[in-house]
Amino acid sequence: MFFCFIGVVIGTLIGVLPGIGPVGAMSLLLPATYKATPLSALIMLAGIYYGAQYGGSTTSILMNIPGEASTVVTCLDGYQMARQGRAGPALGIAAFGSFIAGTIGLIGLMLVAPPLASIALRFGPPEYFSLMCLGLTILIYLASGSAIRAIMMATLGVIIGCVGQDPETGSMRFVFGVPDLLDGIGLAPFVMGLFGISEVFLNIEKRLERRSILETKIRGLLPNWQDWKDSIKSILRGSLLGFFLGILPGGGAVISSFASYAIEKKCSKHPEKFGKGAIEGVAGPESANNAAAEGAFVPLLTLGIPPNVVMALLLGALMIHGITPGPLLISRNPEIFWGIIASMYIGNGLLLILNLPMIGLWVQVLKVPYKVLFPLILLFCLIGAYSINNSTFDVVIMIVFGVLGYLMRKYKYEGAPMVLAFVLGPMLENSLRQSLLLSDGSFMIFFTRPIAAGGMIIAILMLISGIIPQLRKKVKAIPLEEEH
Amino acid sequence: MKMHHRVGSIFWLIIGVYTVISAYRLGIGIFRRPGPGFIFFLASLLLIILSIIDLFIGKPKANRGEEFEPIWLGVRWQKVILVLSGLIAYAYLFDKLGFLLSTFLLMIFLFKAVEPTKWWTSILSSLITILISYCIFNLWLKVPFPTGFLGF
Numbered sequence: 001m002f003f004c005f006i007g008v009v010i011g012t013l014i015g016v017l018p019g020i021g022p023v024g025a026m027s028l029l030l031p032a033t034y035k036a037t038p039l040s041a042l043i044m045l046a047g048i049y050y051g052a053q054y055g056g057s058t059t060s061i062l063m064n065i066p067g068e069a070s071t072v073v074t075c076l077d078g079y080q081m082a083r084q085g086r087a088g089p090a091l092g093i094a095a096f097g098s099f100i101a102g103t104i105g106l107i108g109l110m111l112v113a114p115p116l117a118s119i120a121l122r123f124g125p126p127e128y129f130s131l132m133c134l135g136l137t138i139l140i141y142l143a144s145g146s147a148i149r150a151i152m153m154a155t156l157g158v159i160i161g162c163v164g165q166d167p168e169t170g171s172m173r174f175v176f177g178v179p180d181l182l183d184g185i186g187l188a189p190f191v192m193g194l195f196g197i198s199e200v201f202l203n204i205e206k207r208l209e210r211r212s213i214l215e216t217k218i219r220g221l222l223p224n225w226q227d228w229k230d231s232i233k234s235i236l237r238g239s240l241l242g243f244f245l246g247i248l249p250g251g252g253a254v255i256s257s258f259a260s261y262a263i264e265k266k267c268s269k270h271p272e273k274f275g276k277g278a279i280e281g282v283a284g285p286e287s288a289n290n291a292a293a294e295g296a297f298v299p300l301l302t303l304g305i306p307p308n309v310v311m312a313l314l315l316g317a318l319m320i321h322g323i324t325p326g327p328l329l330i331s332r333n334p335e336i337f338w339g340i341i342a343s344m345y346i347g348n349g350l351l352l353i354l355n356l357p358m359i360g361l362w363v364q365v366l367k368v369p370y371k372v373l374f375p376l377i378l379l380f381c382l383i384g385a386y387s388i389n390n391s392t393f394d395v396v397i398m399i400v401f402g403v404l405g406y407l408m409r410k411y412k413y414e415g416a417p418m419v420l421a422f423v424l425g426p427m428l429e430n431s432l433r434q435s436l437l438l439s440d441g442s443f444m445i446f447f448t449r450p451i452a453a454g455g456m457i458i459a460i461l462m463l464i465s466g467i468i469p470q471l472r473k474k475v476k477a478i479p480l481e482e483e484h
Numbered sequence: 485m486k487m488h489h490r491v492g493s494i495f496w497l498i499i500g501v502y503t504v505i506s507a508y509r510l511g512i513g514i515f516r517r518p519g520p521g522f523i524f525f526l527a528s529l530l531l532i533i534l535s536i537i538d539l540f541i542g543k544p545k546a547n548r549g550e551e552f553e554p555i556w557l558g559v560r561w562q563k564v565i566l567v568l569s570g571l572i573a574y575a576y577l578f579d580k581l582g583f584l585l586s587t588f589l590l591m592i593f594l595f596k597a598v599e600p601t602k603w604w605t606s607i608l609s610s611l612i613t614i615l616i617s618y619c620i621f622n623l624w625l626k627v628p629f630p631t632g633f634l635g636f
Contacts, residue, residue: 152496152534155527159503166520173510173520174503197571204567204598205559371601372609375594378567379587379617382574387627395575403568410555411492429523441515 003036004343007044008350011051015071016058038321039336043343045317049310050102050293050344053253054351057094057286061087071289072254072416073261077274077281084277089223093231093279094286095352096223101239101287102348105294108243110341113298125434126445130455132424132431135245135255137459140417140466147466150417153408157418160185161425168433180393189385189398190422194415196381197402200374202409223279231283234264242288246295253289253296254420260288294344301325301337493539500535503528566597582632583622587614 036044056071061078074094081090123131140150163174164184175181223231241263242256264284265274274281300311318325318336329337385398405415421428439445447453503524513519574590581589591610595601621627 146538148534148538152531152538155531155534156496156499158527159524159531162523169520171510171520173524174506201564201567204563205561371595371599374598375591376613378571378594379591379613382571383617383621383627386578386629387621387625390628392575392578395578399568399571399575402571406564411489413492425523432523433518436515436518441517443515 001346003040003044004047004347005350007047008051008054008347008354011048011053012055012351012354014048015052015055038318038323039339041317041321042314042336042340043347045314046297046340046343047347049314050290050347051351053289053293054095054098054354057098057282058091061090061094061282071257071286073257073285074282076261077276077278080275080277081279081282086277089227089279090282093223093227093283097231097235097238097283097287098290099348099352100235101242101291102294102344102351104236104239105243105246105291106341106344106348108291109294109297109301109344113302123451124449125431125438126449126452127455129428129431129435130446130452130459132428134455134459135259136417136421136424137462140463146412147463149413151463153413153415154417154421157421158425158428160190160418161422162429167426167430178393180389180391184426185397185422186388186394187423188388189394190401191419192381192385193398193401193403194405194408194419196377197398198405198409198415200377201402201406203370203374227279230279233267234260234280234284235287237263237267238284238287239291242291243295245288246292247298253292254416254423256288256292257285258416260284297340301329301340490539493535496531497535497539500528500531504532563598567594570594570597579630580632582634583629584614584618585632585634587617 053071057074057078060071060074061082064075064079078090078094081087136154140147140154159174161184163181165171165175165182166173172182238256238260241260242253245256245259246253261274261281261284264278264280265271268274268278268280270278296311300315315325323329323333323336325336381398382395385394386392388394408415408418435445436443445452446456507521507524507528510521510524511519512521512525570590570593574586577586577589580586588610591613592606595606595609596603618629622629
C-alpha cells in the first residue's frame with residue numbers, strides 16, 4: 001500500500017510537470033526498488049506509469065502543455081474548455097473517466113487476459129506489420145495540419161528509430177562512429193527533447209510575464225448531469241478501445257488516445273465542436289489512455305512481451321528480481337499477478353482521491369512563475385536524461401531533439417507521428433523483414449492473410465481519404481496564384 | 485508561396501537524399517532477403533517524394549504578395565539561443581566540473597538569462613535547487629553523478 005501510494009503520487013507529480021515523463025521517472029527510481037520485494041517494486045513502478053497518465057491531463061487542460069505524449073490530444077479540447085471557464089468539469093471528467101476506464105481495464109485484464117493472449121499468439125509478422133501501419137495511419141489521419149507533412153514526420157521517425165546496429169546483420173547504421181549510438185537513440189531523451197525542451201523554448205521566446213498558466217478559478221470539479229450524458233458513451237468507448245489497443249505493440253496509451261479522439265469526432269453529432277471545447281474530446285482520450293495503461297500489462301504478464309518502453313522497464317525490474325513473466329507467471333508466481341491487479345484497484349482509487357481534492361495543490365505547482373519553473377523543468381529533464389544510462393550523450397541527444405522539436409513547431413511540422421513511428425520503427429522493420437522472408441519476397445502476403453489484409457486496406461483507404469482532398473485543394477489553388 | 489514553407493521542404497528533401505544514398509551503400513538486399521539499408525531506403529524514398537510534393541504544391545495561398553509569415557518577428561528567439569547555449573555548455577562541462585558546480589552555474593544562468601532577477605534571488609534559488617536535487621537524486625536514488633576535477 002505504501003509503495004502504491006508513493007508510486008501514484010510521484011507519477012501524478014511527474015505527469016503534472018511537463019518535461020520529464022514516466023519513462024524517465026521510472027528509470028530514476030529503478031535503482032531504488034532493488035532493495036524492495038519484487039511485488040513492491042512492480043507496484044511502485046506501475047503506480048508511476050498510470051499516475052503519470054492522470055497527472056498529464058492536468059497540464060494539458062490548464063496549460064495546453066501535454067504532461068505526457070498520451071495526453072497531447074487532451075490539449076485540443078481540454079484547454080479550450082478551460083478557456084471557456086470549464087476547467088473544473090474538464091479535470092473532473094478526466095479524473096472520473098480515467099477511474100472508470102482503469103476499473104474496466106482491470107476487469108479486462110483479470111477476465112480476458114488468457115484468451116486474448118491466445119489470439120495474439122496467432123498474429124504473425126504480417127499482422128503486426130499491418131496493425132502498426134494502421135496505427136500510424138490513424139495518427140496521420142488525425143493530423144491537424146498537412147497530412148503530407150505528417151507522413152513525412154512518420155517516415156523520419158522510422159528512420160531515426162532504426163538507427164543503431166542492425167539486429168540481423170550487425171551492420172552499423174547511421175551511428176557515425178559514435179559507440180553510444182550502437183543501441184540506437186533512446187526513447188526518453190528523444191521524447192523529452194522533442195516535447196519537453198521544445199516546449200520550454202517556445203515559451204521562453206514569448207514574454208514570460210504574459211505567459212499564462214490559465215488564470216481561471218477551478219470551480220465545480222464534479223461534472224453535471226449534461227456533462228455525464230455527453231461523456232458516458234465516450235468513456236465506455238474509450239475504455240474498450242484503449243484496453244484492446246494497449247495490448248498491441250507500439251504506442252499503447254498514445255495511439256489509443258489519438259484513436260479515441262478520431263472515433264469520438266466521427267461518432268459525434270456535432271464534430272465541428274471538436275477542437276473548441278467538446279467534453280467528449282477529453283473524456284474519450286483520457287479514458288482510452290488509462291485503459292491502455294492497464295491493457296499493456298496483458299502481453300507483459302501473460303506472454304512476457306513488453307508492448308512499449310514502459311513495460312520493457314517493468315520487465316527489466318522483474319528480471320532483476322529473478323522473476324520471468326510469461327504464460328507460467330500466474331501458476332508459478334500468483335502473488336505477483338494478483339498483487340498487481342489488487343494494487344491497481346487501490347491505485348485507481350488513490351488517484352481519484354489525489355486528483356480531485358488535490359487539484360488545488362497541483363494548480364499551485366503550476367502557478368509557480370514560469371521564470372522559476374522552466375529552469376527546474378530543464379534541470380529535471382537533464383538529470384532524467386543523464387540517469388538513464390549515466391551518460392552525457394543522452395543529454396546531448398535530448399538537446400538536439402529539443403532544437404529539432406522547436407524548429408518543427410515553428411515551421412508547422414507535427415511531432416506526434418514522428419514519436420509513434422520512432423517507437424514502432426524497429427518493430428516495423430523486423431515485421432517487414434520477417435514477412436518478406438516468409439513470403440519469399442512477395443508483398444502480397446500483407447493482402448492474402450485476412451487480419452493483415454484488413455489492416456492494410458483500412459490504412460490505405462484512410463490515407464487516400466485524407467490526402468487526396470488536400471492535394472486537389474492545393475492543385476486548384478495554384479492556377480489562381482499564377483493568374484495573379 | 486511561403487518562404488519558410490520552402491525552407492522546410494528543401495531541408496527534408498536534402499535529408500531524404502542523403503539518407504537514400506547512405507541506405508543504398510549500406511545494402512538494401514533483395515525483397516526475399518532485405519538488407520540493413522532496406523527500411524531506410526524505403527522510408528527516405530517516401531520522404532523525398534513527399535518533400536517534392538510539399539515543395540511544389542505547398543500550402544494554399546493566404547495573403548497575396550506575402551512571401552513569408554513573420555514567424556521570427558515579435559518573438560525573443562535570441563533568448564532561445566541564449567538558453568540553448570547554456571544547455572550545450574552544461575553538457576560539455578558536466579563531466580569536467582562535476583554535477584554540483586556545473587548545475588549551480590547553469591541554474592544561476594537560467595534564472596538570470598531570460599527574465600530580470602536579482603542576483604541574491606538567483607544564487608539562493610540555485611543553491612536550494614542543487615541541494616534538493618542532490619539529496620533526491622544522488623543520496624536517495626543513488627544516481628552516480630560525476631564529481632569533476634574539484635572532487636565534489
